[in-house]
Amino acid sequence: MTTVSPVSDAYAKGKAFTEATNPGMEDALSNRYGAVLPGLARDLVELNGRIYPRGVLDNKTRELLTISALTALGGQTKPQLKIHVAAARKLGLSQQEISEAIYQMSLYGGMPAMFNALNAAMEVFAAEEETS
Amino acid sequence: MTTVSPVSDAYAKGKAFTEATNPGMEDALSNRYGAVLPGLARDLVELNGRIYPRGVLDNKTRELLTISALTALGGQTKPQLKIHVAAARKLGLSQQEISEAIYQMSLYGGMPAMFNALNAAMEVFAAEEETS
Amino acid sequence: MTTVSPVSDAYAKGKAFTEATNPGMEDALSNRYGAVLPGLARDLVELNGRIYPRGVLDNKTRELLTISALTALGGQTKPQLKIHVAAARKLGLSQQEISEAIYQMSLYGGMPAMFNALNAAMEVFAAEEETS
Amino acid sequence: MTTVSPVSDAYAKGKAFTEATNPGMEDALSNRYGAVLPGLARDLVELNGRIYPRGVLDNKTRELLTISALTALGGQTKPQLKIHVAAARKLGLSQQEISEAIYQMSLYGGMPAMFNALNAAMEVFAAEEETS
Amino acid sequence: MTTVSPVSDAYAKGKAFTEATNPGMEDALSNRYGAVLPGLARDLVELNGRIYPRGVLDNKTRELLTISALTALGGQTKPQLKIHVAAARKLGLSQQEISEAIYQMSLYGGMPAMFNALNAAMEVFAAEEETS
Amino acid sequence: MTTVSPVSDAYAKGKAFTEATNPGMEDALSNRYGAVLPGLARDLVELNGRIYPRGVLDNKTRELLTISALTALGGQTKPQLKIHVAAARKLGLSQQEISEAIYQMSLYGGMPAMFNALNAAMEVFAAEEETS
Numbered sequence: 001m002t003t004v005s006p007v008s009d010a011y012a013k014g015k016a017f018t019e020a021t022n023p024g025m026e027d028a029l030s031n032r033y034g035a036v037l038p039g040l041a042r043d044l045v046e047l048n049g050r051i052y053p054r055g056v057l058d059n060k061t062r063e064l065l066t067i068s069a070l071t072a073l074g075g076q077t078k079p080q081l082k083i084h085v086a087a088a089r090k091l092g093l094s095q096q097e098i099s100e101a102i103y104q105m106s107l108y109g110g111m112p113a114m115f116n117a118l119n120a121a122m123e124v125f126a127a128e129e130e131t132s
Numbered sequence: 133m134t135t136v137s138p139v140s141d142a143y144a145k146g147k148a149f150t151e152a153t154n155p156g157m158e159d160a161l162s163n164r165y166g167a168v169l170p171g172l173a174r175d176l177v178e179l180n181g182r183i184y185p186r187g188v189l190d191n192k193t194r195e196l197l198t199i200s201a202l203t204a205l206g207g208q209t210k211p212q213l214k215i216h217v218a219a220a221r222k223l224g225l226s227q228q229e230i231s232e233a234i235y236q237m238s239l240y241g242g243m244p245a246m247f248n249a250l251n252a253a254m255e256v257f258a259a260e261e262e263t264s
Numbered sequence: 265m266t267t268v269s270p271v272s273d274a275y276a277k278g279k280a281f282t283e284a285t286n287p288g289m290e291d292a293l294s295n296r297y298g299a300v301l302p303g304l305a306r307d308l309v310e311l312n313g314r315i316y317p318r319g320v321l322d323n324k325t326r327e328l329l330t331i332s333a334l335t336a337l338g339g340q341t342k343p344q345l346k347i348h349v350a351a352a353r354k355l356g357l358s359q360q361e362i363s364e365a366i367y368q369m370s371l372y373g374g375m376p377a378m379f380n381a382l383n384a385a386m387e388v389f390a391a392e393e394e395t396s
Numbered sequence: 397m398t399t400v401s402p403v404s405d406a407y408a409k410g411k412a413f414t415e416a417t418n419p420g421m422e423d424a425l426s427n428r429y430g431a432v433l434p435g436l437a438r439d440l441v442e443l444n445g446r447i448y449p450r451g452v453l454d455n456k457t458r459e460l461l462t463i464s465a466l467t468a469l470g471g472q473t474k475p476q477l478k479i480h481v482a483a484a485r486k487l488g489l490s491q492q493e494i495s496e497a498i499y500q501m502s503l504y505g506g507m508p509a510m511f512n513a514l515n516a517a518m519e520v521f522a523a524e525e526e527t528s
Numbered sequence: 529m530t531t532v533s534p535v536s537d538a539y540a541k542g543k544a545f546t547e548a549t550n551p552g553m554e555d556a557l558s559n560r561y562g563a564v565l566p567g568l569a570r571d572l573v574e575l576n577g578r579i580y581p582r583g584v585l586d587n588k589t590r591e592l593l594t595i596s597a598l599t600a601l602g603g604q605t606k607p608q609l610k611i612h613v614a615a616a617r618k619l620g621l622s623q624q625e626i627s628e629a630i631y632q633m634s635l636y637g638g639m640p641a642m643f644n645a646l647n648a649a650m651e652v653f654a655a656e657e658e659t660s
Numbered sequence: 661m662t663t664v665s666p667v668s669d670a671y672a673k674g675k676a677f678t679e680a681t682n683p684g685m686e687d688a689l690s691n692r693y694g695a696v697l698p699g700l701a702r703d704l705v706e707l708n709g710r711i712y713p714r715g716v717l718d719n720k721t722r723e724l725l726t727i728s729a730l731t732a733l734g735g736q737t738k739p740q741l742k743i744h745v746a747a748a749r750k751l752g753l754s755q756q757e758i759s760e761a762i763y764q765m766s767l768y769g770g771m772p773a774m775f776n777a778l779n780a781a782m783e784v785f786a787a788e789e790e791t792s
Binding site: 106108109112113 | 336370371372373374375376377
């Protein structure tokens with residue numbers, strides 16, 4: 001009943017997605033973690049390729065979903081949140097759209113989670129101005 | 133610098149939003165919790181009115197964000213997740229769109245959180261078929 | 265520099281506290297868990313005896329603190345929350361005091377955590393009426 | 397059945413509470429977040445005004461409840477915990493009362509959450525000595 | 529630098545592992561979730577095949593690690609915890625080994641998380657006696 | 661039915677365990693926290709003595725369980741994770757064994773939790789090379 005993508009397809013789709021949103025990710029992960037966890041970098045690319053390109057939802061919506069979840073989970077996700085805020089910006093989401101997604105989470109994850117995420121996003125926004 | 137909605141406005145907007153997505157919510161909350169926590173029902177309507185109708189993001193996107201966050205937070209949010217899945221359906225989101233938002237969360241909240249949320253959503257989907 | 269209570273003292277204090285707030289706890293735990301985890305029941309009595317009778321804060325305040333924390337942690341703590349709500353009632357805290365502590369947590373743990381805890385507390389309140 | 401405070405009342409109460417415990421909060425929030433999230437600063441003042449001045453529990457108790465919850469939620473709440481520890485001190489709570497509330501949480505949120513919170517509180521205590 | 533298993537290999541390894549610990553899992557997942565999330569069942573088998581058979585740690589140790597993590601995450605993981613406790617039993621771990629892993633988590637996830645997990649494990653243990 | 665260790669025994673066992681895995685812990689804790697929380701340092705030694713030396717599971721396995729749980733709980737446990745990674749190394753666990761335990765947690769605590777823990781562990785590994 002289920003249709004399944006072969007791995008080469010999942011890896012290729014994941015590579016296209018991660019290069020578009022987070023260029024150089026696989027090499028960076030491989031260099032950093034390859035000695036203790038061989039395969040992790042490729043696994044992560046492929047895992048992204050099994051989720052984000054499934055269709056039904058577009059990538060901009062999917063990035064907002066990830067940002068909302070990382071917000072609600074709490075400020076310990078700051079490094080990952082910054083990566084996804086930057087990815088969302090690359091996909092064309094505005095600073096306000098991202099900020100609204102974060103603010104809404106105050107209802108579900110509480111105020112501390114919201115403020116910690118908003119501060120992380122604003123670090124990404126501030127870095128944009130420095131490089132523009 | 134900030135523009136502020138007066139409370140009557142926030143309450144009215146929240147009432148419109150909650151009646152559209154979760155009809156009868158204020159009365160139900162008031163009847164259930166009014167004796168121990170007077171004001172809670174109206175507070176919650178108004179709070180929804182201060183968040184969801186802010187614009188920038190449309191309500192369908194906002195409901196998906198909430199569903200993603202409740203998924204990532206873990207299966208203890210099941211009662212609230214079911215309410216928001218039903219609200220998302222009322223707003224016109226498909227079962228597949230909701231399911232994809234939940235599945236994506238396996239990357240950020242882990243597999244147990246994803247499966248618990250998916251099971252909650254499927255209870256809502258099954259109830260639709262019974263009443264259709 | 266630190267002053268230390270010998271174990272017999274911690275156990276005795278914990279026994280007094282748990283019998284006052286949760287009568288029969290040690291025996292119930294011992295019967296239920298003793299086969300797989302010998303010592304757990306006594307450990308827990310003693311652990312309560314090392315925390316709750318430290319002074320500085322009175323027991324009513326300490327029970328409210330526990331209720332707040334269990335609320336913020338999320339609805340999965342329902343069994344423990346009900347035990348502590350019942351303990352708080354035994355110590356003389358009103359239904360409204362307990363409900364206010366829970367409601368305040370909506371700011372820090374989010375609305376789902378608050379509602380799940382409030383529902384748990386109301387089960388305890390309802391059971392009181394049945395037995396009164 | 398529920399009695400409701402009009403917004404001006406909630407805002408005024410929240411302003412009085414936040415100025416007493418965290419002076420200058422609204423202006424600081426407005427300056428920092430107003431561009432991406434207009435209204436957030438005023439919303440937060442009003443939200444505090446809807447919770448803390450409800451009565452039933454006094455403000456010192458309420459601050460201890462917040463500190464306990466932030467502790468149990470884990471060390472990612474450090475920025476918010478420091479704000480509330482400072483607020484608790486302004487309201488007259490002793491360092492020992494605050495520390496006892498945190499220590500009790502080791503039972504419910506685990507040792508790592510307790511130690512991270514205790515370290516955050518001690519940063520606030522140390523800053524007091526520097527400014528006294 | 530990294531050595532990578534092709535997908536067929538990961539799927540085959542995952543199939544062997546899940547059939548040994550949780551027989552019929554892929555079919556059950558496919559039947560239950562295939563309509564809303566095509567591919568999920570196969571993805572999960574493969575994902576298990578990318579993690580558990582990596583070597584370095586044996587499967588009994590890996591199951592105990594999973595049980596500890598599910599315990600610390602809180603009682604909302606009960607359905608998954610029961611699956612992994614049953615898997616651990618199939619791999620030859622004793623009831624006491626599983627219980628000790630859970631009890632240790634009281635230090636890190638708190639008492640409520642520990643008790644909820646212990647209760648879940650005891651449901652699995654009780655079911656064993658019924659079927660033996 | 662339960663067999664109970666007297667406190668002197670628990671303290672002595674905890675002292676032996678903590679000195680082997682985290683030398684000087686009690687004195688460090690006592691100096692740092694003794695003024696605000698008298699007894700905490702000794703309590704923690706004794707608590708370790710009530711859990712880790714229970715037998716059934718060996719200490720190397722127990723340290724891996726703790727590392728897995730701290731990973732799944734999220735990156736806010738970084739200070740405690742580093743202490744336990746160092747303890748695991750003292751007990752003879754390899755960098756790869758520790759890394760595999762962390763990587764497995766991506767399935768249960770999500771990718772952000774896994775990466776934050778892996779980064780913490782790698783700080784400990786890097787410090788080893790500097791001192792060797």
